[in-house]
Amino acid sequence: MESSASSSGSSPSKKPLDGFFVWREFVWGGLAGAFGEGMMHPVDTVKTRIQSQAIISGSQGQKNILQMIRSVWASDGIRGFYRGVAPGVIGSFATGATYFGVIESTKQWIEALNPSLSGHWAHFIAGGIGDTLGSFVYVPCEVIKQRMQVQGTRNSWSSTMLKENSSHKSGAHIYGYYSGMLQAGHLIWKQNGLKGLYTGYWSTLARDVPFAGLMVTFYEALKDLSRFGKEKLPLGSNVHISNSFEGLLLGGLAGGLSAYLTTPLDVIKTRLQVQGSSLRYNGWLDALRTIWMAEGVNGLFKGSVPRIMWYIPASALTFMAVEFLRDNFNEKPVSRVHEVSSISIEPSPKMRKASH
Secondary structure, eight states: OOOHHHHTTOSSOOOOOOHHHHHHHHHHHHHHHHHHHHHHHHHHHHHHHHHTHHHHTOSTTOOOHHHHHHHHHHHHTHHHHTTTHHHHHHHHHHHHHHHHHHHHHHHHHHHHHOGGGOTHHHHHHHHHHHHHHHHHHHHHHHHHHHHHHHHOSHHHHHHHHHHHHHHTOTTTTOOOOOOSHHHHHHHHHHHHHHHHHTTTHHHHHHHHHHHHHHHHHHHHHHHHHHHHHHHTSOTTOOOOOOHHHHHHHHHHHHHHHHHHHTHHHHHHHHHHHHSGGGOSSOSHHHHHHHHHHHHHHHHHTTTHHHHHHHHHHHHHHHHHHHHHHHHHHSSSSOHHHHHHOGGGOOOOHHHHHHHO
16 A cells, blocks of 8 residues: 555655565565464454355354354364465465555556546555456465365364265265365365366455455545544644554454455355355356345355454554554665655655645
8 A cells, every 4th residue: 555645646746666665565565464364364264164154064053153163163173263274374475465566556557547547546446456466376275275264174074074964965075175285276176177276266356356445445545534634633743653553453444344345245255165066056146146045135244243353453464564564674775765655654844844
């Protein structure tokens, strides 16, 4: 993300981005994304299991959040909450890198190509493009991660499949147990080819592009609001909020709101990727129609609470981390970079006087 100053057009001139700056944004964004995923993976596991219950065990006797937490703990212990963390971290690194790495250059390109799309529209489009580029790595990692999450440990998955076989439910024989990320990728490739690894690709984009666009738009809007509030403070007020702390608060709010609004898209994506070869749903529209007819609006928003619980802290930690890395590692190299990367640089007193 760029600063509130640049997003509102208050910077005196726009200069081309330095290539070194862009590569650092890739690294900072990747590290921040991986950090957020690693910290919040147990919550994501609970969300994934809640959303996939209709695939694994049918529509009867579905668990709520607390019941699912107890179930995972009783059957798998702490290991169950961290199943699939490796592909999750790798996928989030790729998405974070492209999301933050291309968003500034893409926004400037959009504004130069079509000035009418400046401001929040440019943020929305740039966020969507950044997330789309990361999807080529993220989607296979997401497929592997979610299948490992719903399996839990070997014993619990064997028990689940035994129950499915004995009751002849549609979830039986979905796929074998995955002992690790590489073995899971190999088996999916062997059974379904490249198509298997990219199961639900378009449904992932249908979820992530709106989510990424909304999140960066909300974040920049909140940054504008924060800047407006600072300008209204009485003269002489010695109030300073660091970029890291601001990123923590505003990133959490932006991520939580965006996550809730895109929950139905997340439910569809999760079920398409978890179903394996059982083909309970024949594509995105069929999944939407079937979930709506069988479960109504509650089905489409299933898992919304753990999804929000995941995204508020994950987004907060991600934005805080990337702001911290920018503030502490973007300062010393080349001064020209700072004129562009104003997200980590406070305007000088002379600039403040000139702007007034």
